[in-house]
Amino acid sequence: MPPQSNTRPKIRTRLTDLLGIEHPILCGGLMHLADANYVAAVVNAGAMGFISALTFPDPKQLGDEIQKCRDLSGGKPFGVNLYISPRQDANDRLEKLLTVVRNEQVAVVETAGGNPGPIIPYMKEAGIKVIHKVPAVRFALSAERAGVDAISLVGAECGGHPGYMMIGSMVQAADAPQKLSVPVILGGGIGHGSQLTAALAMGCDGILMGTRMLVSSELQAHRDYKQRVVEGTGLDSIVVQSKLKNHHRVLDNKTARAVLALENEGRENYEDYAHLLSGQLAQEAYASGNTDQGLLDYGQSACFAHAIEPVETIITQFMEQAHTAIEQVENLSRRSISS
Ligand SMILES: Cc1cc2nc3c(=O)[nH]c(=O)nc-3n(C[C@H](O)[C@H](O)[C@H](O)COP(=O)(O)O)c2cc1C
Structure with a gap:
């Protein structure tokens, strides 16, 4: 079926309002991969993308990449991913990168790893939103207390770091919105639009994808x-x-x-x-392209990636699937009312 989601009504949530984006979709930071070309393709497709700061460890390089993304995305908001290592010695570069992000006034940062508390006031003063990514609700609660604008919650299915508790996305999706006041974005194993519909039904405000996007034509990979x-x-x-x-x-x-x-x-x-x-x-x-080597972050949602395609095609199909799922549920409730 040809993609047709541009003829569909927009799905508006607290996340789309918070970030000024068309679809309630985040495409998370991808170390070594999420550069200006990819992130601009994501934001031009109506979602939110994040340049992975540590891929550009030289602050000047990061500044240039942000500038390039700004040029390619025609003024649309975009973000930067900042991984805070639990190992203090590994965070030496982070401070200088933070200064670049702040000076460049990107719209939003996606933090992950360690406690984002110390950097939140620094970002907020510059009008930059902070979304913190965690693998369990208990970490989300402390990030909320520290003042983040939204929480991304990843389940055990996710590519990258699912946390030592390995809690599934289905549990996270229903649990987190009951306990948090800030918008909740569900990640981990997401790659089909029906999962967005399910996440919204459980009280989430959007979804996050990583693995599903690895087949994007715009991604700089072999x-x-x-x-x-x-x-x-x-x-x-x-x-x-x-x-x-x-x-x-x-x-x-x-x-x-x-x-x-x-x-x-x-x-x-x-x-x-x-x-x-x-x-x-x-x-x-x-x-x-030698995939025998290296620890290559990769999650269970690879099952949804069937072709190398432009980001726009992936996002459009995804939203079409979400709308189809909404219709399926509406039909179910209509049928039960009429019977
Ligand atoms: C190849 C790859 C690289 C990633 N690199 C980062 C990173 O540098 N920082 C980060 O916070 N998350 C990183 N992630 C995690 C994603 O941003 C996202 O949270 C995760 O992929 C969502 O789960 P999914 O893979 O099931 O979609 C990476 C994921 C992948 C697949």
């Missing part, structure tokens, strides 16, 4: 890598680093198996794993 995602089933994602209490859902490949082998030997020191965890391996894999 075609063989994207083709691997197209061929993926989602059953080919595994969780590694649980021994380090840093659960990480990635593509099942040689590096992931090597990490698991060390875990099975009972190794608990980061140093034993460092040569396998290096981000450079992943960066090279995206560039070369």
Whole structure:
């Protein structure tokens, strides 16, 4: 069926109002991948995207990337992803990057990892919204107390870091809106528009996608890598680093198996794993298309990615699926009223 969501009524939520976007969709930060081209394609398709700051560790480079995104997106709001490491020594670069983000006055930051509390006033003073991403409601509650504008909540299905409690998205979706006052965005395993409808029905204000977007034509990655995602089933994602209490859902490949082998030997020191965890391996894999190497964040929603396509096509199809699901539920309730 051809995409037709531009003829559909818009779905308006607290998230679309907060960010001034057309669809209640966030496309989360993608380390080494989410650059100006990709993020501009996302915002031009009516969703919200985030440049991954740590992909541009030199502040001047990040500033240039933000400027490029501004040019490509014609003034539409866009965001930056800031990963706050639980390891203080790994956050040295973060302060300088924060200054760039603030000076450039992007619309919104997506924080993840450590406590966003200390940076919230710094961002708010510049009129920048903060959405914090967490893997469990209990972390969401403390981020809400610290003053974030919205919460992204990811379930165990997600590519990247599902948290050590590994709570499923279906549980998060129904639980979080009961306990939080700020808008809630559901992530983890989302790749079909009917899941947006379900999330909204459970009280969420929008959804977040990562893995589903890995086949976007605009993403700067080798075609063989994207083709691997197209061929993926989602059953080919595994969780590694649980021994380090840093659960990480990635593509099942040689590096992931090597990490698991060390875990099975009972190794608990980061140093034993460092040569396998290096981000450079992943960066090279995206560039070369050799998906045997590197810990490549990858979630169960790969099952929804059937082709390498422009972002606009993915988002339009997704919204069409959401509207179809709304109709299905409306028909169900009409049928039960008439019977
Ligand atoms: C390849 C890849 C790279 C990612 N890099 C980051 C990152 O740098 N920072 C971050 O906060 N989240 C990162 N994530 C997580 C996504 O932003 C998003 O939270 C997650 O993918 C949502 O779950 P899903 O994969 O099931 O859609 C990454 C995910 C993927 C698939």
